[in-house]
Amino acid sequence: MAQVLEFKLPDLGEGLTEAEIVRWLVQVGDVVAVDQPVVEVETAKAMVEVPCPYGGVVTARFGEEGTELPVGAPLLTVAVGPQSSAGEPEGSGNVLVGYGTGAPPARRRRVRPTVPGRPAGGPADDGADGRVAPAVGRGPQRHNGTVATAVVAQPVRPEGPVPVISPLVRRLARENGLDLRELTGSGPDGLILRADVEYALRAAAQRPVAPAPAPAAPVTAPVASGGTRIPLKGIRGAVADKLSRSRHEIPDATCWVDADATELMRARAAMNAAGGAKISLIALLARICTAALARFPELNSTVDMAAREVVQLDEVHLGFAAQTERGLVVPVVRDAHARDAEALTAEFARLTEAARTGGLTPGELTGGTFTLNNYGVFGVDGSTPIINHPEAAMLGVGRIVPKPWVHEGELAVRQVVQLSLTFDHRVCDGGTAGGFLRYVADCVEQPAVLLRTL
Incomplete structure (x- = not known):
């Protein structure tokens, strides 16, 4: 009997916490072999083709091209064939910078948030392309033009540091005055990801702000308009971070x-x-x-x-x-x-x-x-x-x-x-x-x- 295994984005190198999907090399329904490259991603260091440790049929892909995923996030699921004699699914056994395939990761149950006009508890697949609805707590989900915000009970966090995916995420929250204890992480075991912090910052920016009292005298200031915004990400973003750190510390x-x-x-x-x-x-x-x-x-x-x-x-x-x-x-x-x-x-x-x-x-x-x-x-x-x-x-x-x-x-x-x-x-x-x-x-x-x- 086939078993569906989840393949997560592996650790791609020292200090790397995320990667951007550049190009999918397989489609849902394709048959893949062990160690076959399935996706091309760009990290802050280089372009990398990521091989899948399992052989079987691709049943779902997570993330469109251009999407940034943190290390440990699901990439795709594969329906593999009969299990080995030891009862373990066959894997390549290869290692990709600290990532092994000796034992399959436990699958996380994904739940679709309730939206108007659709019953709760439906299947995880969100269409023929195999995409999966984001986990509850990641922000608003859009269905048929209607936005529904998932509601999650805030867990009681223990005293001490809040678990985050990387120090950069903690710094992002600190620089923007965001209390991490007010967030519900969408990562494994409530781990707070960069996407969680960015969503909270966007939500805070959209809240109405009480108008400030009018100044005693009119104040004029130059206002920038137009122009092209170019995201600092990938190699360009890594260079910007490293050069800024060099200038700050050295x-x-x-x-x-x-x-x-x-x-x-x-x-x-x-x-x-x-x-x-x-x-x-x-x-x-x-x-x-x-x-x-x-x-x-x-x-x-x-x-x-x-x-x-x-x-x-x-x-x-x-x-x-x-x-x-x-x-x-x-x-x-x-x-x-x-x-x-x-x-x-x-x-x-x-x-x-x-x-x-x-x-x-x-x-x-x-x-x-x-x-x-x-x-x-x-x-x-x-x-x-x-x-x-x-x-x-x-x-x-x-x-x-x-x-x-x-x-x-x-x-x-x-x-x-x-x-x-x-x-x-x-x-x-x-x-x-x-x-x-x-x-x-x-x-x-x-x-x-x-x-x-x-």
């Missing part, structure tokens, strides 16, 4: 220097003329970064304010800024300090292509310890980049252009680049930051300096 400072990159460009040309795989310029700059970080490890660190400690890291996981059609992403080259220029070139190329196609995994976008930002590709000379929180520094590289330069006592045209270092002033002083940047500039001007570290 006391950063920037120093910069112009360097003659003529010899570095000649060295690269000689390497590529010798045959074999071509060496990219960013790979050479990355090799210089790792050598500089070995001399100045203070800049390969993070700050633990709770413990009031600077944590110097042993490995260099080098992030690099990559611009894509979906926004700025920062892929991470793992163990960059242990790779030579050829290996770095190959890894940069692989991650750049994955970023362009939206195929980066959450693991390839997290865990960086230092970032290299080659903004020269945009045709600009300099910048004061914002540190990629929780890292301690970022090296910026401008465009390399011919400029007049004094070389060996004579005026000459040389290939000049501006280098900038933005650093967390809590981890070091200007002397250390300046020493790091000067060493990088020396390696750019005289690549033979790197021979000491090879």
Whole structure:
């Protein structure tokens, strides 16, 4: 006898609490195999195809394309075939970032709220497309043009923190003066989701407000009108949150220097003329970064304010800024300090292509310890980049252009680049930051300096 199992949105990576449905890959009634991708979602980190751990017939889908779902929310239900000999439904056993399929999750009973003209206690399906009516307590439900608000008795909450899906939800409520104890969570065991807080805020905004007394004198103020509102969500929203946090928490400072990159460009040309795989310029700059970080490890660190400690890291996981059609992403080259220029070139190329196609995994976008930002590709000379929180520094590289330069006592045209270092002033002083940047500039001007570290 077939058994209907509920597949929930799994944990897709460190710190991710929700994802947006971009494209359904299956329809209700389709037959799916174990580990077959069933939906494409966008998180704050990347686009991900989510595989289903069960094989069978899709009986329902939850959420239209463009809908945001929290981790743990139902994605779809699958009617599976006969059970295994142990009495457990067959699953893939695979793990997707902390999500296992060894045992099926218990199904939550969904109840349709009573609405005029329709008896209570009907089936959960809300049409041929398999959508399911939202759980009671999520707000107004619309049927045949009539809005009916579900009424749920408020449970008596115990003393202590109210359970919420993430700290971001708690902060959202706090910043808007919303008492979480007045809400009924629609998540498992009354867990308060982001959608619950947003619904409560919308409802509060729609309540009539007593008119304020007229001012003694007319006051005029500019009123903005028109324009296009663009939601800050997905990658764009994650970038906004991270940059805002960096500016709020990190006391950063920037120093910069112009360097003659003529010899570095000649060295690269000689390497590529010798045959074999071509060496990219960013790979050479990355090799210089790792050598500089070995001399100045203070800049390969993070700050633990709770413990009031600077944590110097042993490995260099080098992030690099990559611009894509979906926004700025920062892929991470793992163990960059242990790779030579050829290996770095190959890894940069692989991650750049994955970023362009939206195929980066959450693991390839997290865990960086230092970032290299080659903004020269945009045709600009300099910048004061914002540190990629929780890292301690970022090296910026401008465009390399011919400029007049004094070389060996004579005026000459040389290939000049501006280098900038933005650093967390809590981890070091200007002397250390300046020493790091000067060493990088020396390696750019005289690549033979790197021979000491090879």
